[in-house]
Amino acid sequence: MVRKFFEWIISPMGRIAALIAGLSLFTLAAYGVFTLQQSPEQPIQFRHDIHVNLQVQCLYCHPGALRGASPGLPTLTKCWGCHQQIAKTDTSPRLAVLKDYIANGKDIAWVPVAQVPDFVHFNHRPHIAAGVNCEDCHGDMSVQEIAVNPQVMNMGWCLNCHKEKAGDDEVKLTKLTDCGTCHY
Amino acid sequence: MTVDLNKLHAVGAIAEEAEGKWGMVIDQDLCTGCQACVAACAMENNIAFVGEEDAGYGRSMHWIRTERFWEGEYPEVRMTDYQPMLCQQCGKAPCEPVCPAFATVHSQAEKINLQVYNRCVGTRYCANNCPYQVRSFNWRDYQDSRIRPEITILANQFNPDVTVRRRGVMEKCTFCIQRIHKAQDKAKSEGREVEDGEFTTACAQACPASAITFGRIDHPESLVSQLARMPHTQHHLEELGTLPSVTYLKGA
Structure with a gap:
């Protein structure tokens, strides 16, 4: 039985069959990996570009970035504070979702876009205080429709900027490249 | 070839004098052995409960423990003072040079011994080389309710400032580095230096006798x-x- 299968697999027909099987397995695996890398859809198709171009400041909706570790994602009351006074809220199909939320009194389960692993402790405050602008890490939001992460946020990327900012200051460099600054 | 020990973060391994920054004093005359520090430390640092079976294997996880010893021959046995034992944050730490993955390194900024969880591969050399026996190893994913269903996992009270460690990772006292960072961050935002007594570690905060x-x-x-x-x-x-870096007071 095994011998018969071996003879068939080394025949030209068998080789072609094996190749096709291998290729389809590879395609399936690649598709699987691709789907795993897709972030889940946002509950509301929020257009960053429209809001930024209307001169809404980043810190208006993400005020925590100025004070603490997490910038925070806006709640329903923040959205509704402006949108209840805007005529377009009643006509736009995209904003019907927001009106649904208001009618049901549900919280918006935003999907965080820029995230670091559990073993990294990132704090927004010192970065803002050091003069790093939001768009330096999060990309230019005035041209982005639905927010995406503009780069892979890995340790090399963090350290490149830390080394650059520290410059020749030994004390600063020690602090900014210390393992315990982010990992604990 | 000369090796720059500063670059290897191994300067503490050959230093003659420790350059301490953070230190602790434990007064054994005041300690009542109440274990409040042990509980506070476990709560602050998301330390896992290992359950009865693993505890029987000696796999209990504590970053601080209260040791007690006996003196004399039975029946004239006398107990010595309680001795809270935690990572001594050695200036010349025996755990550091033995780590093949550089997961336990000396922090040049805070002058303490760090355990970098994401670098740790779980060889346990550091625990074997620690003369104080204060390192504990995650033998299982204790924070996963499927691993040990009989353990109550207090997931809702996890400290978000501390990593929840996974299986195969060594861990130890960090001198509550998350509190150090928080105090430094607050002081810096207010444009001043961290004041003495502004913050303290979880064990010192919980100690009812102020022994720490x-x-x-x-x-x-x-x-x-x-x-x-x-x-x-x-x-x-x-x-x-x-x-x-930890000093004990005894027999005043």
Whole structure:
């Protein structure tokens, strides 16, 4: 039985069959990996570009970035504070979702876009205080429709900027490249 | 070829004098052995409960423990003072040079021994080389309710500032580095230096007898420095040359 299968697999027909099987397995695996890398859809198709171009400041909706570790994602009351006074809220199909939320009194389960692993402790405050602008890490939001992460946020990327900012200051460099600054 | 030990973060391994920054003083005359520090430490640092079976194998996880010893022959047995034992944050730490993955390194900024969880591969060399036996190893994913269903996991009270460690990772006392960072961040946002006594570690905060004091050992006027200069101080296993940052007071 095994011998018969071996003879068939080394025949030209068998080789072609094996190749096709291998290729389809590879395609399936690649598709699987691709789907795993897709972030889940946002509950509301929020257009960053429209809001930024209307001169809404980043810190208006993400005020925590100025004070603490997490910038925070806006709640329903923040959205509704402006949108209840805007005529377009009643006509736009995209904003019907927001009106649904208001009618049901549900919280918006935003999907965080820029995230670091559990073993990294990132704090927004010192970065803002050091003069790093939001768009330096999060990309230019005035041209982005639905927010995406503009780069892979890995340790090399963090350290490149830390080394650059520290410059020749030994004390600063020690602090900014210390393992315990982010990992604990 | 000369090796720059500063670049290897191994300068502590050959230093003659420890350059301490943070230090702790534990007064054994005040300690009542109530275990409040042990509980507070477990709560602050998301330390796992291992359950009865693993505890039987000696796999209990504590970053601080209260040791007690007996003196004399039965029936004239006398108990010695309670001795809270935690990572001594050695200036010349035996755990550091043995790590093949550089997961336990000396922090040049805070002058303490770090355990970098994401670098740790779980060889456990550091725990074998620690003369104080204060390192604990995650034998399982104890924070996963499927691993040990009989353990109550207090997931809702996890401290978000501390990593929840996974299986195969070594861990130990960090001198509550998350509190150090928080205090430094607050002080910096207000444009000042961290004041003595502004914050303390979880164990020191919980101690009802105030037996534990934490602070800057390199500031001569801080409370911890003044206590560390008392005449009845002792460092544990000092003869090994580990240059510990924790000072014990005994027999005042």
